[in-house]
Amino acid sequence: MISHSIVRGRGAQKNTNNKFSTYSYETRDDFLEFCRVEGEVSDKNKTQYIPVYPKTIVNKVTSPDVGMSYSMNMYQGCEHGCIYCYARNAHEFWGYSAGLDFERKILVKHNAPKLLEEKLKSKKWQASTIVLSGNTDCYQPAEQEFQLTRECLEIFLKYRHPVGIITKNALILRDLDILKKLNDHGLIGVNISITSLSEETRRILEPRTTTIKKRLEAIEVLSKNGIPVNAMLAPIIPGINSHEILNLAKAVADRGALSMAFTVVRLNGAIGEIFTDWIRKTLPNKADKVLHQIEECHSGTLNDSRFGIRSRGEGKIATQIHDMVRLAKRTYFNNRTFPKLNTQLHESYKDGQLKLF
Structure with a gap:
């Protein structure tokens, strides 16, 4: 049973302190009692969109654990509120908390399309393939209003440049017209993230994401239109969704996904504190078991920064997860291949149109 004291519609249940800040923020019990007595709301729990104008938008990815060379993010922070999200820590560089601020203070890079065009x-x-959402989801709720992702896809098409997308939002189907045109030239690959087939699990892990049904439908629609889809079964969290690996693999394969990938959850930086607070409030009966199993995958800690190990885990539980993934791939993805994207067209379209000579 979930406690009624949790922050509804959010993943994180508090703002952790920013490690770069001299000051800390605390919500005191006497303040909450004052609000109760006075009939005031202590926290309006509203999302705020903050305009920012960076100087660059395409980032070189140097981590050997990430299967991309370049990424770009039109938004910083993510209203989806996934409790495990590794991107939470990046919000501290902007002066905010990795907790509730990450979900409620969304930085909108209005000049992203202009910067992308200049780069191309x-x-x-x-x-070289540029992946949208290497950090935060390009189809999060903010995209409905600002449509920066759609503008950027139009630029990728104009310059015939390969682009990858990582998302867990069915809003991607809004741009099916552009995706089909990109795919005509072998320029698009889509990664749909799906972590559970249980709507209850999805709701508490990823409170403002698209439903599981809608995500599976998105995989099916994209696949039927010939657009290559890789299913991201990530992260696998022992004691929460680790038992679903085979069922998840079958579900995405049945909808046409060409491949699947996974990671074992890790809780670096502030995420360990945020996740621990969350699970003790939302799944108190499972909390100790889940936390101990995560620790067993990372040499006794929630935090793991070792390249080559941090996303795979180690130990008996991690080995069991890897064995299940191998079985799932062998059973449901045999003879399926996710294609390499076309990098050969762009040079002839550097000025936005085909060169004849």
Whole structure:
């Protein structure tokens, strides 16, 4: 039974202190009691969109654990509120908390399309797949209002440049017209994240994401239109969704996904505190078991920064997860291949149109 004291519609249940800040923020019990007596709301729990104008938008990815060379993010912070999200820590660099601030203070990069176009037109730039959402979801609720992702996809099409997408939002189908045109030239690959087939699990893990049914439908629609889809069964959290690996793999394969990938959950930086607070409030009967099993996957800690190990885990539980994934791939993805994207067209379209000579 979930406690009625939790922050409804959010993943994180508090704001952790920013490690870069001299000051800390605390909601005191006497303040909460004052609000109760006076009939005032202590926290309006509203999402705030904050405009920012960065100087660059395409990021070189150097981590050997991430299967991409370049990424870009039109938004910082994510209203989806996934409790395990590794991107939470990045919000501290902007002066905010990795907790509730990450979900409620969304930075909107209004000049993202302009910066992308400048990058693709640069004589020094050589085509290499740029992945949207290497950090935060490009189809989070903010996209409905600002449509920066759609504008960027139009630029990728104009310059015939390969683009990857990672999302857990069925809003991607709004842009099916552009995705089909990109796919005509082998320029698009989509990664749909799906962590559970249980709507109750989805609701508490990822409170403002698209339903599981809608995500599976998105995989099916994209696949029927020939657009390659990789299913991201990530993260696998022992004691929460680790028992679903085979069922998840079958569900996404049945809808046409060409491949699947996974990670074992890790809780670096502030995420360990945020996740621990969350699970003790939402799943108190499971909390100790789940936390101990996560620790067993990372040499006794929730935090793991070791390249090559941090996303795979180690130990008996991690080994069981890997064995299940191998079985799932062998059973449901045999003879399926996710294609490499086309990098050969872009050079001829550097000025936005095909060069004849």
